[in-house]
Amino acid sequence: MKNVLRTMRAQRGWSQAELAERLGVSRQTVNSIETERYEPSLTLAFRIASLFGERIEALFTPDPPH
């Protein structure tokens, strides 16, 4: 799943640690999501979308079916 989390975070001038603090997760979690090694749960995805004031679809794009 692709995401634009890094771009959105950079637009707000937040560090990974700052974003992690706001989301209540570890910095490693933010980094893993940004590098697309980890796909967040729906709960966390909603929390991220809510924090950025966006819809989930604006932040996360599912991979095309094989």
Added chain:
Amino acid sequence: MSHPRPFHSIANRWRIVTSFSLWGATYVGVRLLLDTPVAGGWRAALALVPLPFFLWLLVELIRALRVMDELERRIQLEALAVAFPLSLVLFMTLALLEIALPLDPANWSYRHIWPFLTIFYATGLTIARRRYQ
């Protein structure tokens, strides 16, 4: 909505390190004492001395698990998913070898085998962490 806190909060870490250190220290101390001629009746009681510290560690680990974020929980799960089958294979293989061969208890006993379990867990943890780095 309450958010989970990162696993490595200072209070969590301090309690885990303290309980782990006390457990480890008492284990080593008891292990050394049991090599000396302690009175027979006290040997069993002495062997149980590390147990309360381990129970404290267990409580702290469960408490830490409850406040971990979702990625850290997944990492722990994947670490255990590696460690548990490896432990199972080790015990099953040793069980068969014990039947097939006369294994020397001086080299193959509980005190020799349990460190393997910690090695398996550490291996699983390393693999899982690298995957999400």
